[in-house]
Amino acid sequence: MATVYLARLRQEYSGTSPVALKVAADSNGCNDVLKGEADLLQKLDHAHILKIVPIPVGTIATDHHTYVAKAEPANPQSPWYIAVEYVPGGSIEQLLKICGPLSCDGAVEITTQIAKALTYLHNQGVVHLDVKPANILLRRPPASLRHHVPQAVLVDFGVAWSSKRPYMSSVYGAPAYMAPERAAGAPAAPQQDIFSLGVVLYEMVTGHTPFDQAATSQAEIAKDRRPTAMNPAVPESLEKLILRAIATDPQQRYQSMQQLVRDLDLLPEIKQPGTIKRPLLRGRSPNQLALFGLSLIILLMLASLLIGYAAGPLLSPPAGSATPYTTSTPPPTHTPAATPTTVAPTRAATPPSLQPSTSLPASTSTAAPTITPIPLSTATAGP
Helix, strand or coil: CEEEEEEEECCCCCCCCEEEEEEECCCHHHHHHHHHHHHHHHCCCCCCECCEECEEECCHHHCEEECCEECCCCCCCCCEEEEEECCCCCEHHHHHHHHCCECHHHHHHHHHHHHHHHHHHHHCCEECCCCCHHHEEECCCHHHHHCCCCCEEECCCCCCEECCCHHHHCCCCCHHHCCHHHHCCCCCCHHHHHHHHHHHHHHHHHCCCCCCCCCCCCCCCCHHHCHHHHCCCCCHHHHHHHHHHCCCCHHHCCCCHHHHHHHHHCCCCCCCCCCCCCCCECCCCHHHHHHHHHHHHHHHHHHHHHHHHCCCCCCCCCCCECCCEEECCCCCCCCCCCCCCCCCCCCCCCCCCCCCCECCCCECCCCCCCCCCEEEEEECCCC
């Protein structure tokens, strides 16, 4: 379990771009998961994978940094946090909820980008295990997608598996996107990410998930739930690809992410990935896109006000030396939720613009974030 906040470095530090602070819940298990995620992200470098940001340590002159730090080093109960790049375009989950299905061209472009990111991950011996619309963010706000190719980013590696993270062998993830064999307790495998990404592609072109509940190995797609039945604009070649990707029998599914990328590139009715110039959203007018952006801003402002008026500081830093981050006020209260057996993270809307930041009192922490941030989301990850 972790909570994500928006912040930026103080003016005296180099760099002015906003970052997202991911703060672990108050439990040793969540702290360990966050440390494992930080260690993993440091080793990854791909255009469609979220980047971790170094946290300044000590004075500006020392130019030292770390990738995971305690919010209050002197407090043994203080949670750990990491800083990651801020992606302002919102998630695919938000886009689908407000605007409905995407164009087939746009959905294939996003799927291809994430499939290439997962190919890179699998080559590194990592399985994401939590691919879903909430964990795919866009670098640009939706309104700009009428003239620009969408740029998707895969986020949230809290439950990712690798040989160096054996403690992540337990089953976590969102049931609607989880491969049947994984839900049944099978060891992590790249094919499970293929199933999850196939479900995401199905949802992007139909507006729904293929199964009403977690899929089983015997589950089949009903004729009236096939992509072409749900959306006549879906070509048969794309439907065939989707059905193979979400086959509940692993033997009938794509055997590697490279195979899926190849077939995505070869779809005859779809524009070549990377060349999309038409709107991502099917039949959406500029006014509708502007309304979508305005709705996100208004919802964020209301949520921030409600949280702020009802809350106190997240953490109370002692007076002392400078902290590296500043954030907006009022602050929320961090209330850790009980960790479920199956993790299903959620991600709140990401604001397209930043509010003015205010500096906090100095702290004895040499690597502490600001302690009064506005929350972007609450994401559950790990045991």
